Amino acid sequence: MSHTAHIRSHRKPRRSASTLAVRAGVAGGVLGTLAVAGASGSANAAEPVTQTLELPTLxxxxxxxxxxxxxxxxxxxxxxxxxxxxxxxxxxxxxxxxxxxxxxxxxxxxxxxxxxxxxxxxxxxxxxxxxxxxxxxxxxxxxxTSTGTSTDTSTSTGTSTATGSAAAVVSFVKAQIGKAYISGATGSSAYDCSGLVQTAFKQVGVSLPRVSQDQSTAGTQVSLSNLQPGDVLYWGSAGSAYHVAVYVGDGMFVGAQNPSTGVVERPLSYDPPTGAVRVL
The missing domain is CATH 1.20.5 (Single alpha-helices involved in coiled-coils or other helix-helix interfaces)
Structure with a gap:
């Protein structure tokens, strides 16, 4: 008997075919799993690429x-x-x-x-x-008659023919007949009562006060029964008269009456004056 008959061999025992098959199967499964996982990973990795392609549209x-x-x-x-x-x-x-x-x-x-x-x-x-x-x-x-002012209503007992400066005054006021009455006006297209009288006497170089109150005392008081052309007639009391006009003879006067009539010629009976003053 050989001296090595009872000595165990150092070589590895041979694996059986079944064992190798099992191991091969396991390895194949693992590799398959890895392949699937890799494929899945690759698929998942491709999704952002698809989303990135849609971004410009969004x-x-x-x-x-x-x-x-x-x-x-x-x-x-x-x-x-x-x-x-x-x-x-x-x-x-x-x-x-x-x-x-x-x-x-x-x-x-x-x-x-x-x-x-x-x-x-x-x-x-x-x-x-x-x-x-x-x-x-x-x-x-x-x-x-009243004191200081004649109130005799008879008129035209004096001269009715104007002469000299009086004639110029009469001629001027008659030339203004038909013009307008405007309070405060002194010509040439409109007058108030005292404005007409003042402007008429200014034509002959006589300066009269502006308002009727003062004009009623600017000359010598005369009786209404002894009027002469060119006399200044007034209505109201001397010194507080509210209206004036110019006597032009023949029982007539010319005055700027009011806004409705303007400058007119009227008989003394139309509106009898209170008194008169003689300036000329």
Missing amino acids: TADLAAQTAQSADATEQAAAHYQLQAERDAAAAKAAKQAKADLVEAKKKAAEARKKAQEEARIQAAARAARSAERTTLSTTSDGGS
Whole structure:
């Protein structure tokens, strides 16, 4: 017997075919799993590429939406600005209209006040004339005259023919007949009563006061029964007369009566004067 018959061999025991098959199967499974995993990983890795390709489309849509939103915002802002401008213009117009209304009311009130004052003055003048007529009638019937002022209603007992400067005064006032009456006017297209008298005497170099109150005492008091052309007639009391005119002869006078008639020629009986002064 060999001396090595009982010695175990150092070589590795041979694997059986079944063992090798199992191991091969396991290895194949592992490799298959790895292949599947790799394939899956590759598939998953490809997805971002697909999403990245879609990004430009999404970005363009978003830009368009943003632009539309900006346009809408700009249009809304322009609309609000236009509306604000319209509101401001309307407010300004309303404010101006209110101011115009206040001014119109103010002017209307002033016009009414002026008209009322003018009516009051005319009414007072009419009342005073009526009172003077009553006084003249009474004193004429009683054959008496008032102190300092003649109230005799008889007229034209003096000369009726104007001469010299008186003739020039008479000629001037007759030339103004038909012109307008304007309070405060002294010619040449309009006069008030004292303005006409003052301007008439100015033609012959005589300076008379401006207002009727002063003109009624500017000369020598004369009786209404001894009037001469060129005498200054007055209505009211001497020194406080409210109307004056010029006697032109033949029982007639010329005066700037009122805004309705203007400068007219009237008989003394139309509106009998209170007295007269002789300046020339």
